[in-house]
Amino acid sequence: MKICVLPGDGIGPEIVSQAMRVLEVLKQDGLKMEFEYGLLGGGAVDETGTPYPEATQRLAKEADAILLGAVGGPKWDTLPREQRPERGLLGIRKQLGVFANLRPAILYPELANASTLKPEVVSGLDIIIIRELVGDIYFGEPRGIEERGGERVGYNTMVYSESEIRRIAKVAFETARRRNRKVCSVDKMNVLESTQLWRDVVTEVHKDYQDVELSHMLVDNAAMQLVRNPKQFDVMVTGNMFGDILSDEASMLTGSIGMLPSASLDENNKGLFEPCHGSAPDIAGKNMANPLATILSAAMMLRYSFGQEEQALRIENAVKKVLAQGYRTGDIYEPGTNKVSTTEMGDAVLAALQ
Numbered sequence: 001m002k003i004c005v006l007p008g009d010g011i012g013p014e015i016v017s018q019a020m021r022v023l024e025v026l027k028q029d030g031l032k033m034e035f036e037y038g039l040l041g042g043g044a045v046d047e048t049g050t051p052y053p054e055a056t057q058r059l060a061k062e063a064d065a066i067l068l069g070a071v072g073g074p075k076w077d078t079l080p081r082e083q084r085p086e087r088g089l090l091g092i093r094k095q096l097g098v099f100a101n102l103r104p105a106i107l108y109p110e111l112a113n114a115s116t117l118k119p120e121v122v123s124g125l126d127i128i129i130i131r132e133l134v135g136d137i138y139f140g141e142p143r144g145i146e147e148r149g150g151e152r153v154g155y156n157t158m159v160y161s162e163s164e165i166r167r168i169a170k171v172a173f174e175t176a177r178r179r180n181r182k183v184c185s186v187d188k189m190n191v192l193e194s195t196q197l198w199r200d201v202v203t204e205v206h207k208d209y210q211d212v213e214l215s216h217m218l219v220d221n222a223a224m225q226l227v228r229n230p231k232q233f234d235v236m237v238t239g240n241m242f243g244d245i246l247s248d249e250a251s252m253l254t255g256s257i258g259m260l261p262s263a264s265l266d267e268n269n270k271g272l273f274e275p276c277h278g279s280a281p282d283i284a285g286k287n288m289a290n291p292l293a294t295i296l297s298a299a300m301m302l303r304y305s306f307g308q309e310e311q312a313l314r315i316e317n318a319v320k321k322v323l324a325q326g327y328r329t330g331d332i333y334e335p336g337t338n339k340v341s342t343t344e345m346g347d348a349v350l351a352a353l354q
């Protein structure tokens with residue numbers, strides 16, 4: 001199994017190196033993996049002038065899976081838009097066609113008090129947000145900033161084709177069949193044509209999945225319902241931008257965005273695996289970041305791209321064990337637990353794997 005490793009910027013290298021320690025242990029225990037490192041994001045701009053260099057494109061295409069940290073940071077915020085680190089991230093997602101972004105939000109019982117919601121509202125939470133990842137307003141044309149009538153105007157285009165909606169809807173219904181047979185599709189059909197089509201197509205695809213319960217919800221209500229009563233959901237499916245926002249919101253129900261992993265899959269389960277958070281410039285270089293989202297993303301990689309369910313569970317059980325043992329990075333710390341650094345959390349996970 002060839003894995004392309006892209007640590008990226010900010011906390012990216014710190015958290016990816018902890019996930020790599022975990023994968024190295026599994027490799028020593030006999031799992032066949034080869035790792036190749038590449039540049040993506042701001043570091044790539046600094047070294048090559050572009051956020052997704054040719055050499056990384058080659059590595060990514062040749063690999064069976066990609067493990068990614070995060071990209072971006074204030075250093076690159078004033079660059080022309082095409083050179084921004086985030087364009088590199090959108091570029092790799094688009095080029096690999098990893099349209100199905102799975103973002104599970106699971107509350108570990110030990111973190112019930114770290115959640116922003118009352119324990120009785122959130123205990124046992126286990127939902128998954130399925131976010132379409134290579135369409136929508138992040139990619140739609142035309143886009144730009146231009147002079148119109150003596151002032152600057154910025155514009156983007158929210159666009160979805162029927163085939164794009166159909167394939168993500170299928171992923172949602174198939175996922176629901178492996179869970180509790182319940183999908184909530186989130187849109188803004190009351191004002192946006194692209195999401196009117198979204199609702200129509202999801203409803204059509206549902207005809208082939210009559211054993212799954214389908215509901216629709218407008219995104220503003222969905223944002224509210226997620227913090228009012230998140231356990232009413234099981235599988236949520238939505239577009240790129242709404243999914244981006246709702247998954248950050250859902251992360252806090254689990255205690256921290258540092259707990260939320262993700263898998264982004266193409267039609268053949270080739271995937272890109274990354275935590276849901278960004279490069280966290282405010283804590284970068286301080287050995288403070290929570291590496292668990294990235295470690296759990298590595299587990300998702302073993303499960304989805306390589307069919308190594310047992311190894312995935314081995315990592316997930318190690319994460320459960322360190323939480324039960326009381327290890328907490330700052331973002332999930334509460335009095336009475338053991339506050340640790342990024343590397344110490346890595347040490348604890350490694351010990352729990354044995």
Ligand SMILES: NC(=O)C1=CN([C@@H]2O[C@H](COP(=O)(O)OP(=O)(O)OC[C@H]3O[C@@H](n4cnc5c(N)ncnc54)[C@H](O)[C@@H]3O)[C@@H](O)[C@H]2O)C=CC1
Nearest residue numbers: 070071072073086258277278279280281282283289290331
């Ligand atoms: N997938 C990616 O590479 C993403 C990149 N970004 C980029 O990251 C940069 C920073 O973006 P922000 O809006 O600040 O979002 P962010 O997710 O990087 O950080 C938001 C807040 O969460 C905290 N946080 C994030 N990850 C954490 C972790 N593992 N452990 C503990 N705390 C953590 C940060 O310290 C910060 O207070 C920007 O340049 C943005 O474009 C943002 C989101 C995703």
Ligand SMILES: CC(C)CC(=O)C(=O)O
Nearest residue numbers: 086089090138244276278
């Ligand atoms: C460049 C952004 C779309 C990254 C992000 O916030 C995400 O994928 O969650």
Ligand SMILES: [Mg+2]
Nearest residue numbers: 244245248276
């Ligand atoms: Mg995001």
